[in-house]
Amino acid sequence: MPNTALPGENPRNVPDAAVAASSPAAGELTAEQQAAITELFASIDTVTEELGERFAAAGHELALVGGPVRDALIGRPVHDFDLTTDAVPQTVLRLVEGWADSVWTVGIDFGTVGLRKKGLQVEITTYRSESYRPKSRKPEVSYGTSLRGDLVRRDFTVNAMAVRLPGHAFTDPFGGLADLKAGLLRTPGRPQDSFTDDPLRIMRAVRFAAQLGFALAPEVAEAAAGMADRLSIVSAERVRDELVKLLLSPDPRRGIELMVDLGIADHVLPEVPRMRLEIDEHHRHKDVYEHSLTVLDQAIALERQRGMEPDLVLRLAALLHDVGKPKTRAFESGGRVTFHHHEVVGASMSKSRLSALRFPKDVVADVGRLVALHLRFHGYGKGEWTDSAVRRYARDAGPLLERLHVLTRADCTTRNRRKAASLARAYDDIERRIERLAEEEELNSIRPDLDGNEIQEILDVGPGPVIGKAWRFLLELRLENGPMGKEAAAAELRSWAERHGD
Template sequence: MPEKIPDELNDAQTAQMARLLASTPVVGELGQLFANAGHELYLVGGPVRDALLGVLQHDLDFTTSARPDDIEKLLRGWTKAVWDIGKDFGTIGAKKKSQGGEWQIEITTFRADIYRSDSRKPEVNFGDNIADDLIRRDFTVNAMAYDVAKNRFVDPYGGLADLASCVLRTPFTAERSFSDDPLRMMRAARFASQLQFTVAPDVQQAMTEMADRIEIISAERIRDELCKLLLTDHPRPGLNLLVNTGLADRVLPELSQLRQTQDEHKRHKDVYQHSLIVLDQAIELEKARGHQPDLVLRVASLLHDIGKPATRVFEEDGTVSFHHHDIVGAKLARKRLKALRFSSDDTKAICQLIEQHLRFHGYGEGQWSDSAVRRYVRDAGDQLERLHILTRSDCTTRNQRKAARLRAAYDDLEKRIGVLAEQEELDSMRPDLDGEQIMQILGLKPSREVGEAYKYLLNLRIDEGPLGEAQATQRLLQWWQQRSTQTAN
């Protein structure tokens, strides 16, 4: 870090930024707006980094010498879409349509925040210059700025060199940076995956030595960073970094514990590495099937075997078993996801996938009946497509013959599901009689007995396919008579 912080002017980078921003009038308009009011305004952080990589997203972050009230006043004279993201934190948001696109804008007063040792939230302090603001940012590649009014590229901490070297360093010492904001350790893992950068040795060492400091960060913020990491194209480097530094022990211990299931005698596959391969393969299939990055699928893929450490048993014949690891894993996942404040819908879907990821096994050995296929579809419900991808991705054997056999078996299962779906409308599988018809036929009012009758007819529908109203009525009356006789006895 230089002893004196200069405003470095790099002609080549300034020219590159100017060319890119020329097609983005909103940036120049904002620069002039703030300059006319006597304030500095800088494009900063990720947008500068991405612009130097040749891409400018529609989300723009700025920092300014103006205080929050002044920011809001200036923006309201420029666009109608302005809102207070958090004046206490110095940030005002806005939207602006320009040249057929819509720009999402956040402008924050120069910051000089610190974390106290026992605090989960930063103590917000406003700064008065760009150099002090940049030195408090997470990594040098995010500590570059562009003065949009004066056309200056500002890089006091060597971010451009680190960008070219694909390395993550901190503007301050790593210890000071992570002490100020421990969440930066999670961001290091995320950027290692997102940018495919190497973490500098001193940064990784500080992450290892200070891993326990992540415990002062709220579960919601940790969850958000973990989700961003998992939604990158290549999550593996970041996940390895979390595990190797001990951060995963604090935020996702079930992942770290998979390494404890490694078997030096090679009696079963490395569960940790297997889980990463499953995640990689799920992402490949996700793309191949035309899906957007799917958090539910990716979390389920990563955690699908977390029940194995608790269920591993060495059998007398030398083999290893993990009986019911699917059920145990779903329970462990539910507890962890709740602690990380995942939504109830995502938690339910993830745990369902973990619990059902073994359901396919055995299909290749013997042909399932149509009723078994219907039950598979029925139990998967709206998670069927994700279950397809997870089950296929769970094949990591190096035995090419076995892998081909498993792929062929699942191809056959999906084909049968498609045929049955076309014939029987599996996606909306219901009994041949609804609740109103059941009550009319049996002379019942809404009650537990109606629910039992509905369940009986649904099971018939699954086992035998569509019966038609007449036959369903006949079978319902037979069931009701048998039930009444058994009750009377």
């Protein structure tokens, strides 16, 4: 692979004035930030110092770069240790041979060598850039020779800071420290160049906004909006991974709103901006888009109240639970607006979109199931459901029951306090009933009182369709009446068989 940058050169061939404008002088670390860097290296000092010395002795550079430096400076936990060097991967392998406890090369085609030493896992990547041809889905990787040249190709200035090894010299050629303090996402060079190099950075911009609470610099937002269609050349898996990180961030709403406002969602989750239904004085209804974002916020708040970890399935279901409304909207007399069966349509749409984004099959199925079930509770009324109806509700939700509880509660966004309180009391009631029945009957694993072998023996028949019909009959009986016991179930089965001539 050709070298594309020499020490001190501008690797993008951007005019010097433009580079100067986008590369303010590095700021100085505060005492607190310097302490954070010192503390970061205290836990990994032996390994990184030894590595730095090995590379320096061989005439090569080595630096901790990107996310670990950024996170240490803002007080976030550091989990990944990414190093960068001017040494090509074959040289890296030679330098760590016999020193590292283990080495892996799955990323070597992209210039990355992974290793483990004394329990610490690090990845060392040769100075590089990645770029896409106009219609290519795979980036082309080029090696460089200078740290500055590597940093200018990073996605954002807050990720373009480094700490050289050995010695821990802080390097910040593009003003990342100042942007970190300002909570601003800028690119080291022109954002158009950055997004051309890797269009996924458009998604990374909105993901970092949600994850770190940062704002996009005006020129970054403008370029993201103008180049959002470039996401079509990025693999669905890479886009999905950024979306997952966004949704599991502290403030997904911030990222989703940016995606919609900048037109990014049109290429990733087009169903979401389509929920922005027009509202007029004759046909009044809730803004479905704003409602869905509020449901997402409330689901996250309930997650925290209930001691749950950030839940991807729940958050996807909260965001997508009403995506079927635009397709099912109908206007009726008197200004009434209806969305009949939007939960069924929405479940199908959710599964189609998540499948297109290559989400795992269990995630697709679980989100679709929650969307399909999210209206079920609204038939509960004032608690007039029978125990059999409560059993069916719990059984249909199965292992998704806790998530369904949260989603259904979060779906209440009415400003009418009396109505909200009434809904909350009704859901408190159904949860208590489910808990009581669960203690009595193990609701999560409801089965008929007789299994398939017992059904065959009682009916004196072999395997076949009639066994499935009989099993479903006994399941409905079990849901309706609760546990019956084998003798009573056998009597009901014989009676059923006689009625059906089996």
